[in-house]
Amino acid sequence: xxxxxxxxxxxxxxxxxxxxxxxxxxxxxxxxxxxxxxxxxxxxxxxxxxxxxxxxxxxxxxxxxxxxxxxxxxxxxxxxxxxxxxxxxxxxxxxxxxxxxxxxxxxxxxxxxxxxxxxxxxxxxxxxxxxxxxxxxxxxxxxxxxxxxxxxxxxxxxxxxxxxxxxxxxxxxxxxxxxxxxxxxxxxxxxxxxxxxxxxxxxxxxxxxxxxxxxxxxxxxxxxxxxxxxx
Amino acid sequence: xxxxxxxxxxxxxxxxxxxxxxxxxxxxxxxxxxxxxxxxxxxxxxxxxxxxxxxxxxxxxxxxxxxxxxxxxxxxxxxxxxxxxxxxxxxxxxxxxxxxxxxxxxxxxxxxxxxxxxxxxxxxxxxxxxxxxxxxxxxxxxxxxxxxxxxxxxxxxxxxxxxxxxxxxxxxxxxxxxxxxxxxxxxxxxxxxxxxxxxxxxxxxxxxxxxxxxxxxxxxxxxxxxxxxxxxxxxxxxxxxxxxxxxxxxxxxxxxxxxxxxxxxxxxxxxxxxxxxxxxxxxxxxxxxxxxxxxxxxxxxxxxxxxxxxxxxxxxxxxxxxxxxxxxxxxxxxxxxxxxxxxx
Numbered sequence: 001x002x003x004x005x006x007x008x009x010x011x012x013x014x015x016x017x018x019x020x021x022x023x024x025x026x027x028x029x030x031x032x033x034x035x036x037x038x039x040x041x042x043x044x045x046x047x048x049x050x051x052x053x054x055x056x057x058x059x060x061x062x063x064x065x066x067x068x069x070x071x072x073x074x075x076x077x078x079x080x081x082x083x084x085x086x087x088x089x090x091x092x093x094x095x096x097x098x099x100x101x102x103x104x105x106x107x108x109x110x111x112x113x114x115x116x117x118x119x120x121x122x123x124x125x126x127x128x129x130x131x132x133x134x135x136x137x138x139x140x141x142x143x144x145x146x147x148x149x150x151x152x153x154x155x156x157x158x159x160x161x162x163x164x165x166x167x168x169x170x171x172x173x174x175x176x177x178x179x180x181x182x183x184x185x186x187x188x189x190x191x192x193x194x195x196x197x198x199x200x201x202x203x204x205x206x207x208x209x210x211x212x213x214x215x216x217x218x219x220x221x222x223x224x225x226x227x228x229x230x231x
Numbered sequence: 232x233x234x235x236x237x238x239x240x241x242x243x244x245x246x247x248x249x250x251x252x253x254x255x256x257x258x259x260x261x262x263x264x265x266x267x268x269x270x271x272x273x274x275x276x277x278x279x280x281x282x283x284x285x286x287x288x289x290x291x292x293x294x295x296x297x298x299x300x301x302x303x304x305x306x307x308x309x310x311x312x313x314x315x316x317x318x319x320x321x322x323x324x325x326x327x328x329x330x331x332x333x334x335x336x337x338x339x340x341x342x343x344x345x346x347x348x349x350x351x352x353x354x355x356x357x358x359x360x361x362x363x364x365x366x367x368x369x370x371x372x373x374x375x376x377x378x379x380x381x382x383x384x385x386x387x388x389x390x391x392x393x394x395x396x397x398x399x400x401x402x403x404x405x406x407x408x409x410x411x412x413x414x415x416x417x418x419x420x421x422x423x424x425x426x427x428x429x430x431x432x433x434x435x436x437x438x439x440x441x442x443x444x445x446x447x448x449x450x451x452x453x454x455x456x457x458x459x460x461x462x463x464x465x466x467x468x469x470x471x472x473x474x475x476x477x478x479x480x481x482x483x484x485x486x487x488x489x490x491x492x493x494x495x496x497x498x499x500x501x502x503x504x505x506x507x508x509x510x511x512x513x514x515x516x517x518x519x520x521x522x523x524x525x526x527x528x529x530x531x532x533x534x535x536x537x538x539x540x541x542x543x544x545x546x547x548x549x550x551x552x553x554x555x556x557x558x559x560x561x562x563x564x565x566x567x568x569x570x571x572x573x574x575x
Contacts, residue, residue: 066446067399074400105322105329110396132320132332157522157555158330184445184477185522 002036010038014047014079019054021071023078030082040086048076048083049121056208066110073117080121087123096122099141100151101129103162108155111182115151115200138166139173149178152196157185164194171195180209239300240433243377246547247434247470247492249512255547257570258301260379260436260472260495260516262553266328267560268292276328276556277321280307283360287367293554294376297563302371302378304364305357306553307331308438311383311423312391314356316349328556338393341401344412346392348419353426362430369431377433382424384439384473385413385459392416399446406455417459421466434470436495437463440552443477445499449485457485464490472516476551480504487513497551498524502543516549519566525550526558530565537569 002010010033017026026048033043055072058064064072098119102109109131119126127145129137142150150170154160163181170177180198181191182205191199200209237245243256268289269276279285286304293299309319309331317337322329338344349355353362361380368378383391389398389412402409424435442456464471473486474495483505486494493514496505500518509515517540519525524536540548548570 062444062448065444065448065451067403067451070396070400071403104325105332107332108395110399113396156330157552158328161327162329187523190527 002038006036007038007042010036011043011047011050014043015051015054017079018048018051018072018075019058021068021075023075026075026079027082030079033083034086040083041088044080044083044087044121048079049118052076052118069114070110073114076117076121084120084123097125097127097145097147098149098151099127099129099138099145099147100153101133101138102131102153102155103138103159103166104132104134105162106154106156106159106183107131108183109153111155111200112151112153115153115180115182135162135166135169139169142170142177143173148176149180151180151182153181154183154185156183160185160190163196167194167196238374239298239376240374243300243547244433244470246514249514254573255541255545255570256300257548257567258299258377258379259303259550259554260301260381260434260474261303261438261550262306263293263299263301263303263550264289264306264556265293265296265554265558265563266556267296267563269556271296276306277323277325280305280321280331281357281360283364283367286360286364287371290364290368291372293563294372297560298567299563300376302368302373302376304368304380305361308383308387309333309391310357310361311388311420312337314349314352314358314423315346315392315419317392330553333391336393338412341397341405341408344393344401344408346412346415348415352419352422358423358426362426365427365430365432373431373433378431379434379436380427380432381436381438381474382420382427384437384442384456385416385420385463386456387439387441388416388420389413390441395441402447402451402455406451410455410459413456413459414462417462420463424463424467428467428469432469434472434492435467436472436474437489437491438474440474440476443475444479444481445477449481452482453485457488460489483508493546495549499551502540502545506544511544514546515544516547517545518543518551519548521550521552521554521558525562525566526555528562530561533562533565534569537566538573541570541573 010029013029017029059069100116102112116128127141152163152166154163167179178197181196182200188199237253242252245252271292272288274285279289290302290304294302307330312333313319318334319331320334321331365380442452470492472493472495473489473491476497477499479496479500493516495516496518498518498520502518519536519540524532537548
């Protein structure tokens with residue numbers, strides 16, 4: 001078992017690797033984490049995700065832009081690919097599967113992929129339909145996979161109208177479904193008017209929302225674990 | 232003082248020449264076909280992109296129906312990429328209005344970036360069709376209003392022919408490689424733009440929305456993209472506009488440096504600040520939100536917004552993007568009326 005000092009050192013290394021978009025160091029630190037017996041989820045959340053949180057802040061402060069964020073995401077994935085297979089599976093009481101995609105007519109998928117990354121981190125089962133997805137496909141996929149969350153993205157004013165149709169169709173089939181929409185032209189107003197449950201206006205906001213979501217899941221998990229230990 | 236004798240066309244051309252005009256014109260350099268226009272002819276949006284007559288008819292319709300002060304073709308953003316060899320999707324099967332997109336990219340990885348630009352680009356894809364349409368449109372409404380067209384900027388075009396994800400990362404990791412591609416694409420854009428000039432376009436807009444500060448740092452814009460935009464504008468002989476949407480306040484001076492006759496910004500730009508930075512003589516076109524205001528807003532919101540744009544001292548009332556077709560007629564009319572009655 002790693003000492004607290006060693007743990008801190010590795011977490012800091014992971015965090016910095018993400019912030020400085022250093023894929024090699026992210027891999028190295030992830031292997032190191034496994035070698036010294038660090039809990040994988042600890043390394044993911046308190047190392048990689050913590051780094052990504054800082055990236056979100058830098059993006060908001062306009063020190064980082066989309067290219068930097070994409071490179072940071074690559075570093076996060078470099079670490080995640082090593083760590084994820086070692087995360088202990090446990091039942092959170094949350095089903096945790098999501099259908100995600102960019103609506104038909106829109107071929108932009110960067111924002112969608114950033115959100116997807118955070119669901120990846122959280123261990124969700126992801127049904128990624130990609131981009132330019134025919135509207136009916138979202139409904140079909142949700143029914144087929146019985147996912148509890150559907151995320152729709154549109155980068156252009158010219159395509160976001162499609163999201164409303166998907167929301168209407170999904171809610172008609174399954175009123176309890178949770179729907180998140182995002183993309184540059186979307187507003188809180190539109191999200192409310194169209195009956196979406198969540199909204200993110202850009203990648204940085206999506207990242208923040210997704211981190212919040214993932215953090216609260218993590219908290220649930222920690223609480224469950226604490227209860228187990230207490231027993 | 233010049234009187235009411237100005238035709239709309241004269242008004243806009245005088246504006247481009249920095250001559251005195253009676254009021255800011257209300258026009259655009261980007262697509263503005265409406266469902267009202269489509270209805271008038273019984274055309275489907277997906278059919279317009281490949282038929283010169285249909286394209287010309289509908290391009291003239293916003294002027295005919297609402298008095299909008301221009302006619303613009305084409306309506307989509309795929310003409311250049313198609314001429315370079317990409318296949319496009321016009322969504323013929325979809326009932327709703329969707330703009331064409333690129334089906335298959337030309338560059339699939341970093342090693343394929345050294346493309347060769349096909350010879351005779353002005354005769355490839357739909358470049359001849361758009362050129363022909365410019366001629367038809369000139370004949371139809373060219374005496375009354377200006378006829379314009381647009382091309383993509385090199386960075387935005389690069390994003391059409393390769394994965395945007397790769398392009399953005401490489402802009403950071405391998406700027407030389409990206410620069411080389413932008414150089415090639417600039418040459419292609421110049422060939423196409425010159426063809427449109429020959430066809431009789433009165434002005435041309437270069438749409439470089441991929442380089443917005445929402446995506447790229449102003450520094451990267453200046454170092455990597457600005458040199459190629461300059462190269463393009465140097466080769467244009469008609470009035471020109473550089474359009475970038477999203478956050479642009481930190482790059483407006485670079486937009487002027489491109490050499491374009493006017494800059495076009497959207498609703499995210501603080502025009503009062505921009506005017507302060509650029510001075511009273513710079514042509515700033517903008518900056519109403521063509522969806523949330525013009526389509527989704529009530530006529531009162533349209534009037535307020537248009538009035539504010541003029542109070543903020545835009546040189547022309549001009550949308551932040553393509554006018555989305557489903558604009559309610561009462562909103563379009565409210566906009567035109569507000570511009571006409573405005574006295575500063």
